[in-house]
Amino acid sequence: MTKIYLSLLGLLITVSVFGQEKLTGKIYDTANNAPLVGAKIEMNGTEVSSTDSEGNFSVPCSENQTLSISYIGFETSSVKVKNCSDFINIGLKTTINALDEVQLSGTLDNNKKVLDKPLSVIHLEEKELNRGTGLYLDDAINANVPGVIMTRRAVSSGQQFNIRGYGNGVGFKGATNNFDGQGYKVYYNNIPLTDAEGITMLDDIDFGSVGSVDVIKGPAGSIYGFAIAGVVNLTTTRPENGQSSLSEKVTVGSYGLARFTTQLQMGLEKSSVLLNYGHQISDGYLDHNASRKDFLNAVLDFHPSEKQTVSTYIGFSNSYDERGGELTIGQYDTLDYSGNKRYIKNNAHSEVISFRAGLSHKYDFTKWLSNTTTVYGSGLNTNASSAGGWTDKDPTNYGTRVTFDFNFDLSEDFSLSGVAGLEFQEQRSQSISYGMIENPNDPEGYNIIGAVRSNQYSKSKNKLLFTEWVLKMPYDIAITAGIGKSSMNLDLEDRAYDPSKGKPQVVSANYEDLFSPHFAVNKIFNNNVSLYASYSKGYKAPVSGNVIVGYTGELNTDLKAEEGNQFEIGSKGNLLNSKLHYEVALFQAKFKNKFTSVAVPAGDGTTLYSYIANGGELNNKGVEALVKYTAYESETGFFGNVSPYINAAYSDFKYENFVYEALSRQGDFTVNNYSGKAVAGVAPWVVNAGVDFETNLGLYGTVNYAYHDPVPFTSDGLNVADSYSLLNAKLGYRMSFGHFDLDAYAGADNITGEKYYIMLFLNQLDDAYIPAPLDTVFYGGLNLKYNF
16 A cells, blocks of 8 residues: 555656746856856755756746855856746856955945946956056056046056046145045955045056956945045956966067066865966156066955855055156147156156055855955055155055845845945054255265155044945836945144144044935836936045145144035946947036135235135036947857947036136236136047957957047146047957967057147146157067966
């Protein structure tokens, strides 16, 4: 009888199984579309299948069930089945190194597809980063991120971002600071490069080892604190999962450029290691313009269990860049690229020795709750000289970022995901400034360090509490709401204190309880097109140079933080069977309480001193668009892939209620009103277009054309830099033999020999231009990799 019952039970099970529909699909690596062999498929916490050698799987199916797909070294993915008869393709992304927790999706989930992100955020991969030499990030930013301009003061130093018309702080001659980056935040493997005071210096960063870049355009205070202009995250190259290799890459080019990179990658089952050393030199294309850099980076990832990820980053750099100084208008117009004599006489340069490290731990408590905790620190030893003198500065930064991620399935049609956390950063720094004097032993040589002018010790702290939530509803509608609370504290001590001068020795400034909300609505149509509207807010607190009136030593007590509000509507889409991708955004960003310089007359036609006050506003309206199109694909023809692209930005940026007090060249006290004038430093139109191609024989290449409109470089609009057009091209060949991969390439920038600039000094007449090389710049390289 027992045998009969068992036989009937087996028959019932067989009938049930064969009567149930089967769901089939494929699991693959999104980085290279390679199938993932042995990926686990779970239902209700139980493993029901795994993928075969082609990444394919088949499981019993019932509609509205949820599959969980996991693979070591990759993010777990959940997929809700809508139709059992559909063949589904599921791409898994490599585990986000917890150091990449700030991978700047701008909202909550770094793995969300582009259509789910209700804001303008651009992601660059190695393809975009390596269309040129791959050594200068401004090449990639300017060609691929509409609405963002990146400049540099020399061959490989003094880099700054201008995001939607906002880039720098106020300068000593009006509206803009030419000497450091302010208003945006930059992260490098989740370690803030922007210091606790809000200043970003990038001289020591190895852009040649960057593997991806994310750029949020517009205020991002709800998640990232003091980021009134936007946020940039740089992520180093990561080891390829399951692969180990040793590579040597050499790039040489015009003006003595030489770059040597040695890289070891080890992708093991539960850990990965990347070691990268780079040595880079250039003679420069101006007088006194040479550059020398050494970089050492290490990235180590560990996966002790399926619930845990431990990640570390360690970086060391030694950077020395000469500064030839900015050219006058006359020098630039007459092609006199001999540099600025005062800079050269003072041996103008920037030297940075830096150490940066971060440790992060991610733990998945449940399917709905996870935590990521990151601690980081950096120490820099810097010295720099310019026309005005010499400065030694030794800042130390340290901090932490803690986030909790939540994911709730409220019902069949509603889900709620959120993030809540805090970020804390502190900097301690001593800055000593010196005058420079003629060297009595070598009067014809460089000037030497003279007497101490100032000795200031500063302690800066900023704190951020934040939370942001996304409610997904029927009909692919999602609502985002978040808020961040930011605070900054500055304590400054004069360590060259002289009681007889009547100045205070210690001053403090506090900017507390600055709330930055973010709201957005996103609608996706047919899984191919999204339409969104968003509002975001951010602040920029004054830096130490703003809060003290230098002449009197008094605290500038009335100074308020700048405030930015942005409204944006946009659309993103994948059309023509996902061969065409587009993004378009229309925005209005208004910045108020803008810092302006106020001159105090001495009564004899001269300025007694100047100080910073809140005054003007910026009203920045613009349109940005990009299109990428896979025009041709073939596995058998000569061409394997042909992909044209185009992006453009139109900027209608104006000053409002913007008043600047100063002395004219004739010594008359004047009040300059910039209201209604175009914001300096921004081209009304910027257009980039190009085409990438690959052949099935190993040849590949790219051609890029860029156009920049004329740009005003004084806020009164009376001085305008000419428009320019650039044509760049690169051709390469890839092949594999045995355990080796070979990549050889050559390229040329500015093929037509156009005169243009890599930086404009704003409101600083007669000095104005940092020119680009006048002639065509050639380069070539070889990358040889051995696969273990």
